[in-house]
Amino acid sequence: MKVAVLGLGIMGQGVAGVLLREGFEVAVWNRSSGKADALAAEGATVASTPGEAVDGAxxxxxxxxxxxxxxxxxxxxxxxxxxxxxxxxxxxxGLDGTARVAHLAESQGVGLVDAMMLGTKKPAETGALVMLVSGDASLVEKARPVLDAMGSKTVVAGDRVGNATALKLAANAWVASVTAATAQSLALAGALGLDASLFLDAIEGGASDTPYAHVKGAAMLAREYPTSFALDGLRKDVGLIAEAAHSSGVDATVLEALRTVYARASSNGFGGDDIAAVYEGFRPASS
Structure with a gap:
């Protein structure tokens, strides 16, 4: 089966590598062609245009x-x-963007499936994403081998393109919230004169614990943010989530606060770093 991967950011590179290792014929395209070099060495065909990449896929x-x-x-x-x-x-x-893409796909006779990815760099590189899909069931089944290679499981959100996006927005609201909440608690503990790592010790094994707090918390304590999910990417997503909340009548107070703190970390120069760098939006200016 030939698969075309259009876009070779962190997630695209990881997914393309998995598909190659799983035996798919893979064509790749990216506006900056240098990002395809490592994949070409693994056997991917590097296309110069999107049209060339999708030909025969x-x-x-x-x-x-x-x-x-x-x-x-x-x-x-x-x-x-x-x-x-x-x-x-x-x-x-987002919802509006997905509706616009669905309209264009329909007008061009392209079979579209809404196929959101839950996970960051490592799951993308190891085929351990959670795939959220919606659209025509027959199209989903045609793509099933690719979905199974990319992810540890696939959650079908319905037969309407846009349902998977809605679910992804809800899931990313949780990711943004728990990351920022971890940062806030660590910053507060440190500002109150404690060893901030005591916060992670306190929640470990309890009902409020989550492995994600320890993964991101370790990066925050070290103040080292190798990018698995870029902060500016999540900041963009939080804006889309807030728009969806406003349009559906859901109170967006927490989302607007998240927008503020992620924007602050970005303006401090951490937009290209991992989302754990939201910690830099909470730390006292003097520390």
Missing amino acids: EVVLSILFDADSVLSVLGEAAGSVAGGAVWLQASTI
Whole structure:
């Protein structure tokens, strides 16, 4: 089975590598072609255009930053998508962005599945993502081998394109919240004169514990933020989540606070670092 991967950021590179190791024929495209070098060495075909990448592919994966990028690439590649192929739209682009992409796909005769990825760099590189999908059931089944290779499980959110995006927004609200809450508690403990690591000791093994707090908390305590999920990427997602909350009538007080603290960390120069760098938005200015 040939798979085209459009977009080679952290997630795209990881997924493409997994598909190669699982025996798929993989074509890749990225605006900055240098990101494809390592994949080419593993056997991927590097395309110079999106249309070239999708030519002959049975499954297409778009893993891009925002809705405008997806619309641009879909518009450029649609004429080269094979009949019966499945386009897995895996970029987090919000409800409005997903609706716009679905409309364009339908007008171009492209079979679209909303295919969100839960997980960061390591799960993408090891095929351990949780895949959230929605769309025509027959298209989902056609793409099942690819979904199974990418993830440890697939959650079907319904037959309407957009349901998987809605579920991803709810899940990323949790990720943004628990990361920021961990940062706040560590910063508060330290500012009150404690060894901040005592907070992680206190919650360990209890009902309020979560492994994620320890993973991100360790990075915060070390103040080292190698990127698994870029802070500016989550900041973009929090904006999309807040828009969805406002449009659906859900109170967005917590989301607006999250927007503020992630924006503060970004303005302090940590936008390209891991989301754990939200800690830098909480620490007292003098410390």
